Amino acid sequence: MNQRLRHIGYGLGDMSSSMFWKIFSYYLPFFYSNIMGLSLKDAGIILLVTRLWDAVSDPMMGVIADRTQTRWGKYRPYLLWVAPLFSVCGILLFTCPDWQYTAKLIWAYITYILMMTVYTGINVPYGAMLGVMTEDSREKTIYSSFRMFFAYGGSFLALFLWEPLCNAFGGYYSQQGWFWAIVVIATCCLMLFVGCFLLTREQVHTISTVSVGNDIKALFHNAPWWLLIGAALCFNLFCTVRGATVAYFFADIIPPETQLSLGKFSFLFYAGLFLAIGEICNMIGVATCVPIAARWGKKTTFIGVNILLAILSVVFFFIPITTTGFWLMLLMQVGISLLTGIMSPLVWSMYADVSDYAEYRFKTASTGLIFSSSSMAQKFGGAIGGAATMWLLAAFGYITDSHITQAADFAGQPTQALACLRYLMSFIPAGISLLAVIVVSFYPLSETRMRDIEAQLLTQRSHD
Secondary structure (H helix, E strand, C coil): CCHHHHHHHHHHHHHHHHHHHHHHHHHHHHHHHHHCCCCHHHHHHHHHHHHHHHHHHHHHHHHHHHCCCECCECCCHHHHHHHHHHHHHHHHHCCCCCCCHHHHHHHHHHHHHHHHHHHHHHHHHHHHHHHCCCCCHHHHHHHHHHHHHHHHHHHHHHHHHHHHHHHHCCCCCCHHHHHHHHHHHHHHHHHHHHHHHHHCCCCCCCCCCCCHHHHHHHHHCCHHHHHHHHHHHHHHHHHHHHHHHHHHHHHHCCCCCCEEEECCEEEECCHHHHHHHHHHHHHHHHHHHHHHHHHHCHHHHHHHHHHHHHHHHHHHHCCCCCHHHHHHHHHHHHHHHHHHHHHHHHHHHHHHHHHHHHHHHHCCCCHHHHHHHHHHHHHHHHHHHHHHHHHHHHHCCCCCCHHHHCCCCCCCCCHHHHHHHHHHCCHHHHHHHHHHHHHHCCCCCCHHHHHHHHHHHHHHHHCC
């Protein structure tokens, strides 16, 4: 099979995952509070508490996948086996039964836990495939770049079409609209994962020669893994805090039906457009990751990107709520999204390096276990970011009842709630980026170090 076709095939997997993940991250908090009618406090607890199960299920799935042996490989068969459940659980997550409050709350817990469990079941093996499709560190960055390019492409489609789909099927504040919109997205996700299965192959065959206990012990002694987990957690937290705030920011700070003009054309300035433009810029950022990382090294690139993210986030706070300000918001979104686009494949490629380091240092083929930690960091970042966003809004008096907020006599959100929204789009994510810089400054796997490890692994594997 043509190598470029394999690159594309691998990208289809995260295109599917990201279509769901971005909808979950950016719109699920709003769905819980403004469509399902849950309180901000309860919705925040749901987002956070369910992650306790992820702390167990992600490493468990990594261990299971590492020890799976089929004619299709270790990790690839899960793309086919779990894809139908992935789509069904996504639909259930955005299903809002007409029940009493407590019953709806229980339903939200059950469907969210199911969704995240299935997400683990397909994405841990999918991520681990990056470690067994090639032995070359630079080729892994290329695979990772294709992965993130397609991921952002899928995110763009999902976010850009989400509100129009909801409106087409019954309205943005309609339970029916949200249900049928997610049915459309879920169908696409199923087809994409099947395509990923058909177009990819596992090239590196590794067998773990140690027990599960020793795999876990080695992981806890893996210093680069700890540092990368911290840095990746910060990155996912940055993205989720900003992303989860956007729906509220546009609902309460941007005047409704705001139009922007570009020459003879005018267009509606809405949350989905703002997020979709970000996804396009993410794709451009992904395309620049390989040459930038090759020129400056992965660690230096990570640090530089996060410093720039902090600066642009602070600038966002001072943008006025005017027509000129709206264009400046789009400009800041472009810059921030270009930078996060560079970051995404970089992080996944660094996980692949940590996996190689673990095999070299501890003689353990624990690719799935290590990549499960990346899924865990993504979920924890999403959970903490989503929960913190909702709790902060609740603490500052944000009004969530969609019937009140849509009423003609609604006076608007309290001043302190509006200020909180602006901080959630600026100073708070800026602080998270600076924390990531501090963490990754201690990361030891330089380009020179990885070249030495790759050479040692070639000899080590040839003797196995």
